[in-house]
Amino acid sequence: MTKQTQALALAKSSEHGQFRQFAVAIFLLISALLIVLPTIASAQNYSFSSVKVEGNQRVESSAIVNYAGIERGQSITAGQLNGAYQRVLASGLFETVEMVPSGGTLIIKVVEYPTINRINFEGNARLKDEALEAVIESQSRRVLNPTVAERDAARITQAYSEQGRLAARVEPRIIRRSDNRADLVFEIFEGGVTEIERLGFVGNQNFTDRRLRQVLETKQAGLLRALFRSDTFVADRIEFDKQVLRDFYLSRGYVDFRITGVNAELSRERDSYFLTFNVEEGQQFKFGDITAVSEIDGVDALPYLEVLRLKPGVVYSPSLIENSISRMEKRALREGHDFLRVDPRITRNDRDLTLNVEFALVKGPRIFVERIDVEGNTTTLDKVIRNQFRIVEGDPFNPREIRESAERIRALGFFGNVDVNAREGTSPDQVIVDVDVVEQPTGSLSFGGTYSTNDGFGLVVRFNERNFLGRGQQFGLSFSTSSDLVDYGLNFREPNFLGRNVSAGVNLSFVENDNSETRFTNTVGEFKPSVFFPVSEYARTQFRYTLQNTSMEINTGETQPGSIIDKEAARGDLWNSSVGYSYIYDTRRKGLDPNRGVLLEFAQDFGGIGGDYTFIKTTGKAIAETKIWYEEVTLRAVLEGGALVSPDNDSRIGDRFQLNSRVMRGFDPYGIGPREIGAGYDDGLGGNFYAVARFEAEFPLGIPEEIGISGGLFYDVGSLWGLDDGVSGTGSVLYEDFSLRHVVGFSIFWDTPIGPLRFNFTKALKKEDFDREQNFDFTVSATF
Known part of the structure; x- marks a missing residue:
């Protein structure tokens, strides 16, 4: 074999060796895959013949298994097992959850959340514990859930924000106790009140900032900021203010008015805001x-x-x-x-x-009212709410009438919230009117104090229920006393007498008047039923019956035998039985012009329907008022008068007119008019006729309006005159004829948190010699 042949053989032998090695590697890889794949596939699927729960103390094992939703013998994937884990954890009962497969058994290990032993609030002073408990969701003896506790902390923070304390912080703390219990403590940092340091407007030309600030519910902080809560910054209140500002301008013809923005800038000290409304008034139409x-x-x-x-x-x-x-x-x-x-x-x-x-x-569409459903009233009877509707089941449906009915229900003052909605009934031509109400307290018990230069200090106690027994009836008791006066009263009124727009009621009163300007004590007991009903959009009428018992008693040591007052007192107790009516026409609140209005009032009483005294008593009053100078100055004119006619010439001082400071300023009660002057006495007698005209202006004094102080100028002119024929005594009778008195004065009005105060400073320009002036008059009425 040649060397070339040997080399070729070696090369082929090497190729065969490499092929064998590659083939062995492929074989081994396939074998491994065949072994491993079933193991991987089997690892992704489970089937449990039993489920075991560990670590639970309060929650039943069966409940936990139900949360997991795993059935015995069912084949499940790893994803389904994870879903079971999430469901148990989402129950909110467990701090930790663990799923442990162990052959054919699934072990669910849980650690329960503790039970809330008690809930404490620390650091709160402005909001009491009771108010905060009503805000939170966590409750004692329930499972403690940290997520819920965090939500509760956010709710408490929001409650403080609504009080204007935007810097308030709340931190929930969990204190572990024995037996898997825990105390939940909310640590509160209330922070200071975030006030509105300055409330201004940009773009207003037709109304001053002062006038616009009077419209808004939000107020500007002032000298008495500690007594006001409306000067705190509350975002929700700003939205309400934007709406009332729009309504103010639209009601005065500024149809293009719009608010382009509201800027709230935090002060450098971060304890107050500078609030600015940017407005575009447009033209008045x-x-x-x-x-x-x-x-x-x-x-x-x-x-x-x-x-x-x-x-x-x-x-x-x-x-x-x-x-x-x-x-x-x-x-x-x-x-x-x-x-x-x-x-x-x-x-x-x-x-x-x-x-x-x-x-x-x-x-309009032919749609009828199928029924009216009332819900939410637990105390108030359904008929009280239904009386505010001018329609009943089966009547044609009128959306405007439904809206007006909703406003009448709100005007009752019985409910904190009223929702009136219409929905489709059993057919397209039928609607169901749903009325959902939330009741609020309607009774009140108030204690108060009064002071006036005429009557001195006094105490007032009143109980009033505006929704008596849930029937919409008014019931009241009152008691007031001062150094010169004791007054008891009881009143009851049904606003929908016999199911109609008629108000019927009865008044009972007992008054004992020991005026320091007179020598006698006058005691009057009165029973007065009446009915009241409207006769037009602006007018209403009253019909009444009066049964009255009067008595006069001369004060100890002040008798003057033969004087007119002594003669009248000697007649003893007298009964007065009379019928009367009043007609009142008033456009000051609902007229065409919100800045102008008139009041017309006319009344007559006819005595002699039984009793001891026959008379005709007539009174009338006319008031006209308007606002000028950007609606900041109120001008008012009042004309009033009266006449007493007694055919038997037997009137007494308690029957005749006397001009107190509400009728004519500048004089004491019984300070003008007919007088009897004798040896050691000077008695005002009152008069059978009077006529008075009052002209006054109320205006701001340039003092920040949140303080509530304004001023007034007035001019009064009037007269009191006339006695029955044959009236005489041992003294001289003066000023029985008509004679005008003129008075000018200045007033200061102060709306304080304890009640309205009024100061009158007067000067008589024209008077008679024996008239009794009152150059200063001060009144205050406070309710607690």
């Missing part, structure tokens, strides 16, 4: 042409136009549109057009800044 058109065959629009109170030139307000629509739809109901709806179509005229309104009478 007024009503232009007011028209009506009917799109319903057989319905004439003219009668509907006649019921409107809107006139061209009146400042535009959305509420006036709503009131007009309500009047027109009520007329439609009276005429039998159940599904008539009013669609206001507004055309804007930028040239003369007017809004033309066309009220279109259109046909």
